[in-house]
Amino acid sequence: MKALYSRKELRNNPFDGGELQVPLQRYLHKFLNERSKIGRMKHHERDFLFEAMLCIYDTGGGKAFDLFYIPEAEEFLFYWIILMHANITMVFEGKIPVENGRFLTKSEIKRNKNFFFRYLQVWRSQIASGEGIYLSIIKPEIKRKLQDWKNYAILKKISPYALKKKEIYIYACFFDIYYNVKLYFDELPHPYIVQKISGFDVVFNVYSYIHIYSRHYIPNMNYDIGLSTNPELPGVDVEELPRSILALIEKKSKQIPLTQETEYCLFNYNGDKFILWLKYKLLNETKGYGFEVRSFYKCIAECDLAKFDNCENDAGRTVVGEIQ
Structure with a gap:
């Protein structure tokens, strides 16, 4: 399916929470009226749409869309949670800043954590399959990375508990890599x-x-x-x-x-x-x-x-x- 806008065009028209620009209007129309076509959109188009949907509020001041209830947004949501919670490990506690100087509430953090670990199993299964141009390369690369850290642990430079947390972080990092590399090549x-x-x-x-x-x-x-x-x-x-x-x-x-x-x-x-x-x-x-x-x-x-x-x-x- 041909893209409505290129990745460069959408990067030059980010949604700032104000008036809807024409690109976003067109994508929202497609989402609300031609939902079956969302899965056929280019990766950068879905990324643009779902990121914007995070910032759209209804007349009562609440979020207009809840991505947790949109199956087509699961991949973006996993990526978004990684961006918010990845540090030296995946961190699901403490003060985590979001928009407008606000911090995530405990219930929001719990929700993000639950989704992260559920989708992590999906991601691990995808890597294990090694299917497709991206995963066939990620599979051996992450295997080598995990082995490097196991070797590091053998030298007693990291505890078994810290190694387990690092392994989860590595899987998250490789999803970030997968997501961004796909953003670049998918429209080509x-x-x-x-x-x-x-x-x-x-x-x-x-x-x-x-x-x-x-x-x-x-x-x-x-x-x-x-x-x-x-x-x-x-x-x-x-x-x-x-x-x-x-x-x-x-x-x-x-x-x-x-x-x-x-x-x-x-x-x-x-x-x-x-x-x-x-x-x-x-x-x-x-x-x-x-x-x-x-x-x-x-x-x-x-x-x-x-x-x-x-x-x-x-x-x-x-x-x-x-x-x-």
């Missing part, structure tokens, strides 16, 4: 971006996004187990990571073009060093040879840092530049 004709750089097709696909996001952009899931997390970098937007990374490669390749032997690009920023891994291969996406983006992270391991000292001896394998 294909679940990948291809850009011609130095005469080669360079692909940023679902694997690229999930791998980089899950390993290098969530400190509370990665730092303790020895993985580096990327700081804010100019021109690198996590919500637009495919285009950001491809633009970074293109800019630097104009200084030193990619070759078939290129394995990684090295970057400097504010004294920190970063590596962006590429793999020259037969691409499933284009059925021809080109590069797949594999990873991008701040270097902390000696084996990575040493590449900056040896880059002159790695001619053809390395592209070096500044992140600006």
